[in-house]
Amino acid sequence: MSLLLRSLSRAFLAQRGTNFSKMSRNLSFNTLNVTVPKPFIYHVELNRPQKLNAQTVEMWVELKHCFDELNLDPNCRVILLSGSGKMFTAGLDFKAAMEHSVEINEEEDVARKAKLLRQAIAKGQDAFTSFESCNKPVLAAVHSACIGAGVSLITAADVRYCTKDAWFQVKEVLLGMACDVGALQRLSKVVGADGIVREICYTGRKIEAVEAEKIGLISKVFNDKESMMASVMEVAETIAGNSPVAVQGTKNSLVFSRDHSVQDGLTHIAVHNQGMLQSEDFINGVMALAMKQTDIKYSKL
Numbered sequence: 001m002s003l004l005l006r007s008l009s010r011a012f013l014a015q016r017g018t019n020f021s022k023m024s025r026n027l028s029f030n031t032l033n034v035t036v037p038k039p040f041i042y043h044v045e046l047n048r049p050q051k052l053n054a055q056t057v058e059m060w061v062e063l064k065h066c067f068d069e070l071n072l073d074p075n076c077r078v079i080l081l082s083g084s085g086k087m088f089t090a091g092l093d094f095k096a097a098m099e100h101s102v103e104i105n106e107e108e109d110v111a112r113k114a115k116l117l118r119q120a121i122a123k124g125q126d127a128f129t130s131f132e133s134c135n136k137p138v139l140a141a142v143h144s145a146c147i148g149a150g151v152s153l154i155t156a157a158d159v160r161y162c163t164k165d166a167w168f169q170v171k172e173v174l175l176g177m178a179c180d181v182g183a184l185q186r187l188s189k190v191v192g193a194d195g196i197v198r199e200i201c202y203t204g205r206k207i208e209a210v211e212a213e214k215i216g217l218i219s220k221v222f223n224d225k226e227s228m229m230a231s232v233m234e235v236a237e238t239i240a241g242n243s244p245v246a247v248q249g250t251k252n253s254l255v256f257s258r259d260h261s262v263q264d265g266l267t268h269i270a271v272h273n274q275g276m277l278q279s280e281d282f283i284n285g286v287m288a289l290a291m292k293q294t295d296i297k298y299s300k301l
């Protein structure tokens with residue numbers, strides 16, 4: 001019982017001492033806008049509206065930095081990801097890419113050119129992989145266009161929502177390249193139907209919101225951005241109110257299990273829970289259930 005009282009008072013003090021409007025880390029970026037609209041909820045916006053949130057290497061580096069920081073931040077329990085301005089993202093910034101290719105072509109040798117290209121590709125891959133290695137659930141909210149590298153970006157999020165005017169396009173094949181920043185690896189894990197994924201990737205055709213929902217790329221379609229953001233915020237609030245030990249352990253297990261056998265996944269969660277079932281969150285959660293208490297407050301993690 002003393003353990004219970006200790007953990008309940010820790011939870012109370014942790015909540016009371018929180019200044020929710022203040023970020024505990026420096027999250028100021030050139031290409032992203034990061035805010036804290038509600039306790040424990042961070043909102044990351046792609047923020048190059050004049051360029052339709054086209055993605056540069058700088059944006060990729062900032063995304064990775066941002067999500068690595070949020071992974072460590074005890075004030076962050078869930079992340080909303082959206083785009084500012086008229087579109088979610090127009091994919092790779094082709095103007096920046098052309099400038100980069102001029103620099104690359106200054107090298108004469110294929111190996112030196114390849115090294116520079118590989119470094120740029122890795123920046124994009126690492127940016128989106130950081131959404132998965134961040135233990136906090138990432139809820140992507142897409143309005144209007146989500147093109148090329150945008151599809152790779154959203155497939156690394158935990159859940160995807162969109163507006164009814166949204167459209168998606170794995171466009172790379174139309175530019176004479178194989179997509180290299182995640183959609184070819186993650187889309188079939190999200191959508192499941194391999195034949196549909198292949199058709200989408202080989203043709204480069206547009207997928208409208210209705211089809212995106214039908215194939216499971218999108219969880220729910222909304223009339224407009226305002227209603228989408230309000231509903232996604234409600235989902236975020238529910239997640240943020242749950243135990244961070246439970247939610248982060250759940251994400252960790254889901255991500256691990258996706259890429260491993262059922263037995264490996266079971267072993268992974270058993271090892272995780274042999275520690276985490278001793279956490280105050282589990283004790284508090286079970287006690288709250290026994291006492292029919294619903295407004296339980298969990299300490300920061």
Ligand SMILES: CC/C=C\C=C\CC(=O)SCCNC(=O)CCNC(=O)[C@H](O)C(C)(C)COP(=O)(O)OP(=O)(O)OC[C@H]1O[C@@H](n2cnc3c(N)ncnc32)[C@H](O)[C@@H]1OP(=O)(O)O
Pocket residue numbers: 050051052054055090091092093094095096120121124145147148149150171172175180181
């Ligand atoms: C290492 C390699 C890793 C990853 C590779 C990924 C490949 C891809 O992402 S493939 C996809 C590439 N993107 C596109 O093909 C989209 C190109 N854009 C468009 O087709 C259109 O802009 C649109 C999205 C359909 C929107 O059209 P509209 O509403 O008419 O706006 P615009 O006037 O065309 O654009 C406004 C403004 O934004 C600039 N812009 C748009 N897209 C991009 C882009 N992808 N990169 C850079 N800039 C972009 C456009 O030039 C305009 O800018 P101004 O300064 O006003 O001219």
